[in-house]
Amino acid sequence: MKRGIGHHQIGDSFDGFVLIKESVKGTASNGKPFLTLMLRDATGEIEAKLWDVTPEDEGHFIQEQIIRITGEINQFRGKAQMRINSIRPAQTTDGVQVSDFIETAPVSRDELMEKLTEAIFEMKSPALQRIVRAIIKKYQEPLLIYPAAAKNHHEYASGLAHHIVSMLKIARELSELYPQVNKDLLYAGIIVHDIGKLKELSGVVSTSYTLEGKLLGHIPIMVEEIGNTAKELKIDGEEVLILQHMVLSHHGKAEWGSPTPPLVREAELLHLIDLIDAKMNMLNRALEKVKPGEFTERLFAMDNRSFYKPTFEA
Secondary structure, eight states: OTTSGGGOOTTOEEEEEEEEEEEEEEEOTTSOEEEEEEEEETTEEEEEEEOSOOHHHHHHSOTTOEEEEEEEEEEETTEEEEEEEEEEEOOGGGOOOGGGGOOBOSSOHHHHHHHHHHHHHHOOOHHHHHHHHHHHHHHHHHHTTOOSOSSSSSOSBTHHHHHHHHHHHHHHHHHHHOTTSOHHHHHHHHHHTTTTHHHHBOOSSSOOBOHHHHHTOHHHHHHHHHHHHHHHTTOOSHHHHHHHHHHHHTTOSGGGTOSSOOOSHHHHHHHHHHHHHHHHHHHHHHHTTSOTTOBOOOBGGGTTBOOBOOSSOO
């Protein structure tokens, strides 16, 4: 799918099948209803407006519906937007399915699981190893499928496991540079820090927030999970408390969603590694879509900055 949404430039025509990730009804200034559609395929996503919609259109063009669409890629407020020429729901004879339109991690699920298991084996602390192993065993199936976020970073199938494994690679390098770091604690914190997202998010096709996700959030969900797992395994002591602190503080600041800032060295390092991996994932994927000498679209999660892709080879 090299000519998917993610590889189209402003001014290009588009003709193909896409999945409706989101469909939101609005009313135009002339009083007529319209739909704002977020369209996606395995290479990227783009917004489109469908004007003067009928009640029949509203029933057809809904979330998770595959459609055949033709149009032009225009620019609107610094972002690409598709102007629709023709649109119709996909039919069974088209031979397309939802899985064709879902971006997946660039690493296989088997390899991701292998890397996670490897890191757990490296742990010397029986308490941390048992807690982490129990949590991974309980959530293994969704962990290998779920994205790491609804948008911004690693928002693709297996994105959560890919994020964790990438963070473990960074941690391995940093623990060699800083041997004082408790590697067991850092690895344990990395592996479990975002697993609460398996309850916070709805799934991989049209990722949204569950009721539990909206009312509690993945951080408190995971702190409770660690506590419950430790009780089941009859483990108590400082390791449990500090692992809970690692999860509680990994966003770094109250305004970023952490009830407490990092107050343990490994918690500070976990927060920094999380930031590095999330930001590099966003940047790499945005820069892949532009040519050397061009700027990316504005990245909301990166302070709305556009990043330049240099013309010289590294």
